Amino acid sequence: MKILENKRYFVLFGMLGFLAGILYANLVSRDYIANMGVFNTYFLEQYQQADINAAEYVWYIIRIRAVPLLFLIAAGEMKVRKAAASLFLLWTCFLGGLLMTSAVMKMGMKGLILCLMALVPHAFFYLAGYLILLWYLLAYPMVRWNLSKTVCMILFMLMGILTECYVNPVVMQLFIKTL
Secondary structure, eight states, rough: OHHHHHHEEEEEEEHHHHHHHHHIIIIISSSHHHOOOSSHHHHHHHHHHHOHHHHHHHHHHHHHHHHHHHHHOOOOTTTTHHHHHHHHHHHHHHHHHHHHHHHHHHHHHHHHHHHHHHTTHHHHHHHHHHHHHHHHHHHHTOOOHHHHHHHHHHEEEEEHHHHHHHHHHHHHHHHHOOO
C-alpha cells in the first residue's frame, strides 16, 4: 500500500508543478515571454553555428548538474528528505511546464518539438538517476540505500552528462537545420 502511495506522490507533485508552470507562463509572465529572445530565429541560428568546446562544456555541465544532486543527497541524510524530494519534483516540473509553454507561445508546435529534442538523449539518463534517488527519499525507511543504487545512480548521471555534452549538441544542430 505504501508503494502505491509513493507512486501517487511522484505523479501528484509532477503534475502540480507542471500545471503551475503552465499557469505561471500564461497568467503572470506572458509579457516577459513575449519579449524573451531564447526562442527567436537569431538565437537558433547562433546556436547552430556555435562551435562547442566539449572539454569545457563537460566541466560546466558537471557543475550545474552536481548542485541539485548533492542537495538531494544531503537532504537524504536529514529529516527533511521527503519535503526536499517533493520540492524538487514540484520545482523541476514547474520549470518544465514554464519552458514548454514559453516555447509553444513563441514558436507554436515547432517550439514544443524543439524543447523535446533538446532533452534527447540525456534526459532519459538523468530521469533514471533521479528516480532512484527520489524513490529512496520518498519511500524511506521502507527502502534502504545500497551499493547497487549508488552504482546505478552514478552511472546514469555520468551517462546523462556525457550524452548531454557529446550527443545533444549534434542532435540539436541537426534539428535546428530542419526548422
